[in-house]
Amino acid sequence: MSRMSTCNPAFLTRGMHGRVLVRSVLTPSQVRTPNGDTRGRRGSRRANREAAEPAGRRQGRPAVRVDWQKMFGYRSILVEAPRPDVIRRNPRAAWLAVGVVCFGAFMGQLDASIVTLTFRPMQHEFGAPLAAVQWVSLGYLLALVALLAPAGRIADAVGRKLLYGYGFVVFTAASAACGLAPTLGLLVAFRLVQAVGAAMLQANSVALVTTSVPARQMRLALSVQAAAQAIGLGLGPTLGGLLTQTAGWRTVYWINVPVGCVAVLAGRYLLPRTRRRSRAGSFDWPGAVLLAAATSALLLVLSAAGGLVLPGWAVACLASVAVAAAGGFAARAARARHPLIPRALLRSRRVALALAGALVGYLALFGPLVLMPQVLGGPGGELRVGLVLSALPVGFGVAALGGEALLPARMSNRQRGVTGSLICAFALVMLIVMPMAPEWVAGLLALAGLGLGIFVPANNAVVMRSAEAGSASVLGGMVSMARGIGTTLGIALVTLGLHLAGTGPAGRPDPVLALAVLAAAAVAGAVVAAAIRPLAGSSAGGGGPGQDETEPAGVFG
Numbered sequence: 001m002s003r004m005s006t007c008n009p010a011f012l013t014r015g016m017h018g019r020v021l022v023r024s025v026l027t028p029s030q031v032r033t034p035n036g037d038t039r040g041r042r043g044s045r046r047a048n049r050e051a052a053e054p055a056g057r058r059q060g061r062p063a064v065r066v067d068w069q070k071m072f073g074y075r076s077i078l079v080e081a082p083r084p085d086v087i088r089r090n091p092r093a094a095w096l097a098v099g100v101v102c103f104g105a106f107m108g109q110l111d112a113s114i115v116t117l118t119f120r121p122m123q124h125e126f127g128a129p130l131a132a133v134q135w136v137s138l139g140y141l142l143a144l145v146a147l148l149a150p151a152g153r154i155a156d157a158v159g160r161k162l163l164y165g166y167g168f169v170v171f172t173a174a175s176a177a178c179g180l181a182p183t184l185g186l187l188v189a190f191r192l193v194q195a196v197g198a199a200m201l202q203a204n205s206v207a208l209v210t211t212s213v214p215a216r217q218m219r220l221a222l223s224v225q226a227a228a229q230a231i232g233l234g235l236g237p238t239l240g241g242l243l244t245q246t247a248g249w250r251t252v253y254w255i256n257v258p259v260g261c262v263a264v265l266a267g268r269y270l271l272p273r274t275r276r277r278s279r280a281g282s283f284d285w286p287g288a289v290l291l292a293a294a295t296s297a298l299l300l301v302l303s304a305a306g307g308l309v310l311p312g313w314a315v316a317c318l319a320s321v322a323v324a325a326a327g328g329f330a331a332r333a334a335r336a337r338h339p340l341i342p343r344a345l346l347r348s349r350r351v352a353l354a355l356a357g358a359l360v361g362y363l364a365l366f367g368p369l370v371l372m373p374q375v376l377g378g379p380g381g382e383l384r385v386g387l388v389l390s391a392l393p394v395g396f397g398v399a400a401l402g403g404e405a406l407l408p409a410r411m412s413n414r415q416r417g418v419t420g421s422l423i424c425a426f427a428l429v430m431l432i433v434m435p436m437a438p439e440w441v442a443g444l445l446a447l448a449g450l451g452l453g454i455f456v457p458a459n460n461a462v463v464m465r466s467a468e469a470g471s472a473s474v475l476g477g478m479v480s481m482a483r484g485i486g487t488t489l490g491i492a493l494v495t496l497g498l499h500l501a502g503t504g505p506a507g508r509p510d511p512v513l514a515l516a517v518l519a520a521a522a523v524a525g526a527v528v529a530a531a532i533r534p535l536a537g538s539s540a541g542g543g544g545p546g547q548d549e550t551e552p553a554g555v556f557g
Contacts, residue, residue, distance in 0.1 A: 078162070083271070084269060088272075095221075096270045097209075097270055100263065100266045100267050101209050105228040108201060108202055109230070110239070110256075111194075111232075113369075114236040114243075115140075117252070118136075118244055118252050121248070122184070126184040132184060136191055145480075145481055146296055148203050148478070150291075152474035153340055153341070154283070155274075156472065161267065163204055164201060164205075166197075167198070167199070167201040167204070168264045170193065170200065171198055171200075172260025175253045175257055177190040178190045178253040179250045203473050205476060206463075206479055207475070210472060218461055218464070219461045223401060226457050230393040230396040239255075240252055282338055284332070284340040286336075287332045287336060291329050297322035297325065300318050303488060305496055306488070306496075330346075345471065350466050351466045353531055353532050354459055356528050357528040358459055361459060361525055362490065363486040363489050363490035363518070364428070364448070364518050364521050366487045366490045368389075368428075368518065369392065371514050371518075372385065373385050375436055376388060392449040394449065395449025396449035396452050396453040396456075397453065398449075403416070413459070413534075416455070417462070417528075418530050419451075419455075420452060420458065421452075421455045421525035422526050423448075425522035427447040428444075429515075429519050430444050431444050431445075431515050432512055436511070455525060494518070497511075498514055501513040
């Protein structure tokens with residue numbers, strides 16, 4: 001027996017136990033409710049669910065209606081918002097997006113180079129030893145490197161703009177919390193949260209650059225982003241020392257807040273939505289845990305070589321954990337249906353070589369920043385040493401910005417990588433030969449920075465052209481992971497070299513062995529760059545094969 005319901009325009013039939021069964025539903029464009037109003041498609045679905053309930057269950061229930069349109073305006077906080085038409089149609093829209101990414105690049109390197117200057121004031125305020133205060137930086141580094149690949153994998157699936165924007169929110173909020181931390185334990189905890197935001201930023205930084213600009217301008221855009229990193233790296237020690245001495249160490253964290261707030265708004269209106277995504281499958285949680293265990297154990301071993309106080313048995317256990325976790329991650333990636341890092345990237349010789357290049361490049365970049373304060377430092381010489389060290393990132397930034405204009409247009413990424421790394425190696429060898437006078441050191445550090453400013457953007461372009469745009473963020477996360485490991489390895493090798501070499505004639509640490517190691521790393525970068533074969537149909541400009549140079553880069557090789 002059937003009848004027309006007065007509360008829903010569906011033909012209903014009562015079955016056993018009085019349950020109402022829906023037989024058919026009228027078109028949802030005009031659905032009349034008991035109050036006489038009309039509902040759209042969503043309203044019809046809700047009405048059908050209410051009609052399918054037993055009548056007794058509906059009686060006595062208060063009618064609560066939420067106007068979701070007024071609350072969210074049909075927008076979801078989990079959906080990438082489009083750019084305004086005036087921005088999207090602007091001929092410089094791609095470079096506006098690159099500018100937003102430079103905010104994140106600047107903040108990340110500024111934070112990395114500024115925090116170590118706050119150790120001594122924090123020791124005094126919290127009454128803690130240096131071994132405890134070191135975890136403010138070490139905990140941040142461990143969490144950052146461990147989360148880069150998972151953050152990149154998630155961004156490739158849900159949207160790079162979405163995750164990048166929330167990365168700014170998390171990083172900015174955590175920076176404010178660090179500035180207010182009443183205890184050292186809470187400061188370390190807030191730094192871990194800050195690392196989560198930094199991972200969301202760094203995993204998407206290179207990917208957003210390469211997917212926003214035309215293919216022929218990819219290398220130039222990566223050079224601009226690298227220059228922003230160099231500015232943050234070079235400004236960090238000077239700004240950190242000034243803020244710490246005048247306003248206190250907490251302002252080192254507060255400085256991120258205004259920059260982050262501007263970046264959040266800029267990202268909302270200037271970043272493009274993700275056009276090509278990876279297939280959304282189940283997230284590889286075991287793979288993420290194994291990779292985090294491997295990278296964290298490796299970084300702790302390297303930090304122990306660089307001066308972190310750990311007992312010998314703990315270092316041996318950590319080394320065993322790193323090897324076992326790395327093997328487990330490889331086995332997991334081989335059999336998982338949706339591995340954390342796509343198998344094609346793990347098996348690619350080109351990707352492996354380019355990531356090795358990223359590692360040795362940042363090893364050569366950060367090693368002198370640790371070495372020279374030990375060699376040139378003295379009572380009251382902090383400002384002088386800081387000015388000498390700033391020559392390295394200044395040279396890096398000049399080469400990154402001016403390389404496209406000064407170097408031949410047909411010079412390939414391979415040729416630029418070899419040339420830049422050999423220039424850096426020459427400068428480091430000359431530091432061994434020439435006297436350790438500040439003027440000589442500053443000039444040779446600037447020359448080393450010029451070489452690295454040529455090498456790093458070219459190497460990044462090689463990496464990002466090695467996979468489809470759907471894997472751009474996970475590939476960018478791998479680049480940042482290699483950069484973090486290279487930075488820590490550089491610090492460890494310099495510290496070990498100084499320890500083995502002992503003191504020089506003037507009673508200061510002998511830098512010869514450490515400089516020789518750094519020069520060897522730069523030569524290794526040249527060997528790696530020379531070993532990378534160019535892609536078929538590739539152009540000197542850095543775009544992928546077969547791409548229309550007027551369109552944003554979609555497939556990178």
